[in-house]
Amino acid sequence: MNKVMEMQRKDDSPLFGLWVYLMTDGMLFASLFATFAVLRNSTFGGPSGAELFSLSFALLETLILLTSSFTIGIAMWFAHQRDVRAVLFWVGLTFILGALFLSMELQEFSHLVQEGQSWRQSAFLSSFFTLVGTHGLHIIAGLVWCAFVVLQIMHKGLDGIRMKRLAMLAMFWHFLDVIWIFIFSIVYLLGGIT
Amino acid sequence: MRGAQHKETRIIHMYIMGFAWSVVLTIGAYLAVVNKILSANQLIVYIMLLALLQVWVQLYFFLHLGKESRPRWNLWIFLFMVFMLLIIVVGSLWIMHNLNYNMMPPHQTDHYMIEESNEGF
Numbered sequence: 304m305n306k307v308m309e310m311q312r313k314d315d316s317p318l319f320g321l322w323v324y325l326m327t328d329g330m331l332f333a334s335l336f337a338t339f340a341v342l343r344n345s346t347f348g349g350p351s352g353a354e355l356f357s358l359s360f361a362l363l364e365t366l367i368l369l370t371s372s373f374t375i376g377i378a379m380w381f382a383h384q385r386d387v388r389a390v391l392f393w394v395g396l397t398f399i400l401g402a403l404f405l406s407m408e409l410q411e412f413s414h415l416v417q418e419g420q421s422w423r424q425s426a427f428l429s430s431f432f433t434l435v436g437t438h439g440l441h442i443i444a445g446l447v448w449c450a451f452v453v454l455q456i457m458h459k460g461l462d463g464i465r466m467k468r469l470a471m472l473a474m475f476w477h478f479l480d481v482i483w484i485f486i487f488s489i490v491y492l493l494g495g496i497t
Numbered sequence: 498m499r500g501a502q503h504k505e506t507r508i509i510h511m512y513i514m515g516f517a518w519s520v521v522l523t524i525g526a527y528l529a530v531v532n533k534i535l536s537a538n539q540l541i542v543y544i545m546l547l548a549l550l551q552v553w554v555q556l557y558f559f560l561h562l563g564k565e566s567r568p569r570w571n572l573w574i575f576l577f578m579v580f581m582l583l584i585i586v587v588g589s590l591w592i593m594h595n596l597n598y599n600m601m602p603p604h605q606t607d608h609y610m611i612e613e614s615n616e617g618f
Contacts, residue, residue, distance in 0.1 A: 326578040327578075337586045340590055372516075383505065484551045488526065493544060496537050
């Protein structure tokens with residue numbers, strides 16, 4: 304029995320499967336980025352990205368998400384040390400930072416919509432809301448996943464399966480960070496130049 | 498045991514290094530755009546370079562890509578994704594730019610060409 308569990312613990316194929324999924328997700332984002340890049344100037348006479356977006360707000364969002372990517376890494380490190388309380392603390396912190404990021408994103412969206420700059424305004428705004436909104440949906444999925452992992456570790460401890468689920472969550476979360484770096488660079492910084 | 502301990506400290510150092518680098522790169526890109534230290538075209542190159550560096554930092558320090566043992570399936574499938582990504586993004590931009598150019602009403606062409614030579618992005 305122990306040997307079977309040991310083999311399950313060492314089997315990395317679920318992590319590989321998640322990695323393959325993330326790569327296909329990367330292609331989904333690639334097509335959304337391509338759409339945004341093509342439509343970035345199609346503002347239908349409305350304001351451009353440089354006039355609409357606050358760069359300092361986007362910078363704060365980026366720093367929060369970067370920090371949350373770091374904290375889930377630290378949680379993974381403590382998981383290898385078998386320190387359950389530290390793992391719960393760092394995953395909890397990741398959840399809080401992720402929720403903060405999401406609330407900022409939603410605040411930006413509602414601000415834009417209230418100003419009359421919703422996705423219905425122009426092709427540029429449609430592509431913007433689709434790209435950033437899809438990332439936001441992934442963040443929501445990540446937050447739900449975070450909550451599940453925390454509850455499972457609280458109830459069942461940090462055994463091999465829980466360990467693997469935590470590793471998968473960490474991988475997913477780092478991936479969302481990578482996508483956001485491109486959103487920050489392409490949508491906000493490049494949009495802010497002209 | 499000491500070897501394992503050494504590995505553990507190395508891993509946490511990697512996370513801290515990765516975090517420090519990603520913050521430096523983010524703020525570096527932000528300050529360059531806000532203070533307009535370069536011309537528009539140079540800024541585009543600068544930001545894309547920093548973004549690629551940033552992605553490398555994330556993949557190497559946080560996702561440990563390329564550190565797995567052979568056969569490196571994770572790395573290969575990642576490289577395939579990058580290949581597809583380039584086809585999708587570069588291909589779309591190329592085709593749509595060409596389409597816009599060829600579908601332009603004649604009276605706009607002169608105006609467009611002047612504008613195109615003035616702005617880069």
